[in-house]
Amino acid sequence: MKLKIVALACLVLLNMKGFSQDKNFYIFICFGQSNMEGNAKIEARDTIGVDSRLRVLQAVDCADSGRMKDNWYTAIPPLARCGTGLTPADYFGRTLVANLPPKIKIGIINVSVAGAKIEVFEKESYQAYLATAPGWMKNIAAEYGGNPYARLVELARLAQKSGVIKGVLLHQGESNTNDTLWTKKVKGIYDNLMKDLNLKSKKVPLLAGELVNADQNGACAVMNKIIAMLPETVPNSYVISSKGCPASPDHLHFTAEGYRLLGKRYGETMLSILGYKVKDNTEKGLKDYYKNYFPIGVAVNMASLHGADSALIVKEFNSITPENDMKMGPIHPAENVYNWGNADSIVNFAVSHHIKIRGHNLCWHNQEATWMFKDADGKPVTKQLLLQRLKEHIFAVAGRYKGKIYAWDVVNEAVDDSNDTTQIYRKSNWYNVCNGPDFIEAAFRYAHEADPNAKLYYNDYNSEHPVKREKIFKLLKKLVEDHVPIDGVGMQAHWKLNDPSPEDLRKALDEVISLGLKVQFTELDITVRLPQPPPANGTTPASTPVPDIGYTPELEAKQVAQYKMAFDIFREYKQFITNVTFWNVSDKYSWLDGRGGGLMGGAAAGANTPRVIKKAYPLLFDENRQRKKAYWYVVNF
Numbered sequence: 001m002k003l004k005i006v007a008l009a010c011l012v013l014l015n016m017k018g019f020s021q022d023k024n025f026y027i028f029i030c031f032g033q034s035n036m037e038g039n040a041k042i043e044a045r046d047t048i049g050v051d052s053r054l055r056v057l058q059a060v061d062c063a064d065s066g067r068m069k070d071n072w073y074t075a076i077p078p079l080a081r082c083g084t085g086l087t088p089a090d091y092f093g094r095t096l097v098a099n100l101p102p103k104i105k106i107g108i109i110n111v112s113v114a115g116a117k118i119e120v121f122e123k124e125s126y127q128a129y130l131a132t133a134p135g136w137m138k139n140i141a142a143e144y145g146g147n148p149y150a151r152l153v154e155l156a157r158l159a160q161k162s163g164v165i166k167g168v169l170l171h172q173g174e175s176n177t178n179d180t181l182w183t184k185k186v187k188g189i190y191d192n193l194m195k196d197l198n199l200k201s202k203k204v205p206l207l208a209g210e211l212v213n214a215d216q217n218g219a220c221a222v223m224n225k226i227i228a229m230l231p232e233t234v235p236n237s238y239v240i241s242s243k244g245c246p247a248s249p250d251h252l253h254f255t256a257e258g259y260r261l262l263g264k265r266y267g268e269t270m271l272s273i274l275g276y277k278v279k280d281n282t283e284k285g286l287k288d289y290y291k292n293y294f295p296i297g298v299a300v301n302m303a304s305l306h307g308a309d310s311a312l313i314v315k316e317f318n319s320i321t322p323e324n325d326m327k328m329g330p331i332h333p334a335e336n337v338y339n340w341g342n343a344d345s346i347v348n349f350a351v352s353h354h355i356k357i358r359g360h361n362l363c364w365h366n367q368e369a370t371w372m373f374k375d376a377d378g379k380p381v382t383k384q385l386l387l388q389r390l391k392e393h394i395f396a397v398a399g400r401y402k403g404k405i406y407a408w409d410v411v412n413e414a415v416d417d418s419n420d421t422t423q424i425y426r427k428s429n430w431y432n433v434c435n436g437p438d439f440i441e442a443a444f445r446y447a448h449e450a451d452p453n454a455k456l457y458y459n460d461y462n463s464e465h466p467v468k469r470e471k472i473f474k475l476l477k478k479l480v481e482d483h484v485p486i487d488g489v490g491m492q493a494h495w496k497l498n499d500p501s502p503e504d505l506r507k508a509l510d511e512v513i514s515l516g517l518k519v520q521f522t523e524l525d526i527t528v529r530l531p532q533p534p535p536a537n538g539t540t541p542a543s544t545p546v547p548d549i550g551y552t553p554e555l556e557a558k559q560v561a562q563y564k565m566a567f568d569i570f571r572e573y574k575q576f577i578t579n580v581t582f583w584n585v586s587d588k589y590s591w592l593d594g595r596g597g598g599l600m601g602g603a604a605a606g607a608n609t610p611r612v613i614k615k616a617y618p619l620l621f622d623e624n625r626q627r628k629k630a631y632w633y634v635v636n637f
Contacts, residue, residue: 024103025163026096028270029156029193030079030089030110031121031148032172035211037080037112038087040248040256044560044629046086049636050076053105054093057155060143070158072107080110081143086256087112088171088209088263095267099279107163111152113140117175118182121149121189149189153196165199167270171209174252177223183233190234205273206230206237207266212254216247238273240265285316286620289635293574295319295356297581299523302342305349309585312625314353321358321522321581322346323591329367332393340400347404358522358581359405361459362394363443364412365428369393373429383434390439391446398450407579409459409490409522410447411440415471417462424471440475441484448485455578459490459522464500464508473511480515488518488578494592495526495566497558505569513576521570523583525618526562526630527592528555551587551617556629563620563630571637586621587628 030036056075058067062082067073075093078084093106100106113120115137119129126149130141144151156165168190176182186208194201208230212218224242231237245258254262268278286296297319298304304313313320324330325342332338350357372389375381381389398408414430414437416423425431430439440458447456458476462468472489479486489512500508512519528551549555570577584590593616615623620631 021160022105022163025105025107026100026166027107027109027156027159027163028089028092028167028169029152029165030087030108030112030169030171031152032112032170033116033175034112034114035174035209035253035259036087036089036110036169036171037114038078038085038090038259039114039253040086040259042077042086043256045627045632046090046256047076048632050074051094051097053102054097054108055105056108056110057159059109059111059151059155070155072162075106075108079108080112081140086259088259088266089169091260091263092169092266092270093263095264095278096270099267099271099276100274105163107159109152109155109159111144111148111155113137113144113148115175116140116148116172117179118172118185118189121152122185123149123189123192149192153193156193156197160197165197165204166274167204168193168206169209169266170206173211173223173227174220177220178226180226182223182226183230186230187233190237201234201236204236205270206234207240207269208237209240209262209266210242212247212251212258213242213245215243216245216258217251218242218247219251238269240269283315284635286631286635287316287318290580293571294577295579297321297356297358297579298585299323299360299581299583300346300349300585301325302345303589304585305345308625310349312585312621314355317355317582319356319358319579319581320346320350321360323360323584324367326359326397327361327364327367328369328372328393331397332369334369334371335389338396343401347401351404357401357405358520358579359398359401359408359454360522361409361412362397362447363390363410363414363430363439365426365430366413368429373433381433383438386430386433387439387442390443394443394446395450398447398454402451403453405451405454407455407457407487407520408447408451410456410486411443412459413461414440414458415460415468415475417468419467421467421470424474437475441479441482444479444484444486455487455518456485457488457490457520457522458486459492461492461494461523463489463491464504466504466507469504469508469511473515476512476515476517480517486517488512488520490520490522492523492583493521493525493566494523494583495562497526497528497555497562502565502569505566509569509573509576513573518578519573519576520579520581521577522579522581524566524580525583525590525592525616526559526566527616527618528559529592529616551615551622555617559617560630560633564633567634568637582619584619586623586625587615587617587619588623588625590616590618592616592618 052074054075055072056079058069058071060081061069077086077090079087079089089108089110093108096106120126141148190206208227210224210227211220214221228239242262245262246255248255271278290296295318298317299321301323331343373381414426416426425437444456460472463472620628622628
């Protein structure tokens with residue numbers, strides 16, 4: 001008899017263990033109509049990098065996503081029925097996961113019926129309501145077995161086997177606008193949930209969100225006055241403000257950004273109820289994601305220092321490079337004449353915002369000060385006089401910003417572009433007057449004298465292409481062997497959708513590293529513009545513009561893949577890479593717009609370079625300065 005009792009006790013204990021609740025698995029029940037179901041388009045940022053601690057209990061079978069009902073999955077949207085959109089529950093869950101201890105997991109249950117009155121969840125009378133409902137609404141209810149409330153309870157009971165129900169989220173009311181009995185109806189449903197799930201209302205708060213606010217011209221904003229009275233009827237309830245949450249054009253639903261903001265507010269309220277403080281909720285920028293890797297920079301001009309660009313720069317970047325204002329021609333247009341104004345403004349902006357500064361550049365064949373190559377009589381200058389002028393220029397510019405500019409592109413694009421492997425150097429004015437490349441070594445030595453603490457870089461484009469890569473390598477090797485003060489190489493990285501390949505990029509990095517030098521990617525952008533097709537039987541003139549087909553999904557996908565590839569490799573080589581800088585802030589303005597779709601180097605497009613019209617869309621921020629899909633693939637790793 002004793003053995004039977006012991007055996008029975010063991011069986012009971014085993015069963016209890018099999019269905020034991022994890023006290024650190026917090027379950028939240030969500031219900032309502034279309035805003036809780038999710039109406040906004042799901043964007044890349046909403047699907048990438050979802051923490052595996054955030055789970056959803058699938059309410060219906062979704063073959064396309066491979067999710068089967070009654071199973072837990074990582075909460076990648078949609079969280080309601082198949083094919084629905086973003087919901088407040090998404091960013092409610094993300095906010096909790098971001099602020100709660102790592103041991104705590106979050107589970108979401110979402111049963112919502114678009115367009116339905118609150119009556120669809122009334123346990124005793126839902127059938128009468130659905131009897132007169134339109135066919136499309138009946139079809140939604142049918143996905144929940146014809147009884148949305150019963151399905152909600154069924155899922156909640158299943159969830160209770162794994163975790164503990166901590167709260168109920170409601171977003172509903174549009175279809176009940178001006179219904180003064182709404183709060184009592186909600187209380188009836190809430191009380192039924194507490195009873196059917198054996199919960200205590202004091203421990204399970206109800207959070208109800210406002211409808212689209214009057215400040216967004218909400219079509220049903222008047223209902224918010226009724227929603228505001230809910231705590232008078234349901235003591236442990238809280239109303240979540242929708243003020244400032246962007247609305248869609250129908251003024252009934254929120255935009256994706258509106259759902260994110262509203263969901264975050266649901267989450268912050270729940271955290272407060274649970275007794276947790278919300279961490280610093282300042283949204284991360286590129287610089288924050290890469291704080292343990294390398295600085296993230298951007299090329300700026302005077303217009304960038306004001307308005308929306310300025311705010312974006314401060315938020316996203318911790319390094320800046322003057323796009324044109326420190327080049328020799330603009331800053332030193334005549335002998336003994338310096339235009340310091342713009343350069344000073346950029347430096348002061350950076351210093352005031354604690355942003356690092358890269359100087360660009362001290363010696364280049366383009367945008368050069370043409371007066372340097374003529375003597376007082378207008379005759380070609382001698383090598384000795386040219387180098388003296390170069391020294392004076394570098395001492396003036398690098399000396400002025402000594403201690404403020406941490407790195408300089410000392411010499412820019414001095415290597416030949418052709419496939420002639422015997423021709424290493426570009427036949428520039430500098431090369432021709434000096435009868436060789438002596439100006440390169442001289443520039444580095446002058447820069448080091450002017451500012452011994454600044455890091456000094458040779459900067460060039462197409463450094464990943466095999467022929468030019470080897471030419472650059474020969475130049476660098478000579479400089480290193482001659483003990484020239486050079487710290488690294490700036491790879492400009494004006495890239496295309498299929499160029500460079502991962503293999504070529506790694507090869508370029510490995511060659512530089514083998515010389516003991518560091519690497520900075522100094523002018524990164526990835527154009528989506530395509531080269532002009534060759535003339536057909538001579539009937540298409542070379543100057544015919546390439547049609548602008550816009551930023552198509554196909555082009556976007558290719559750009560995303562190329563950016564992801566690049567940053568995957570950047571992180572792989574993080575100990576050798578000391579900066580990654582984008583060339584311009586957003587697609588609103590790029591130096592590439594209207595340029596050739598072929599070689600994208602620092603040199604101006606030549607006469608035979610194919611031309612394009614309008615946009616190149618090469619950056620991580622769109623024309624409205626919003627983060628593009630590629631952004632999220634760059635920061636989620």
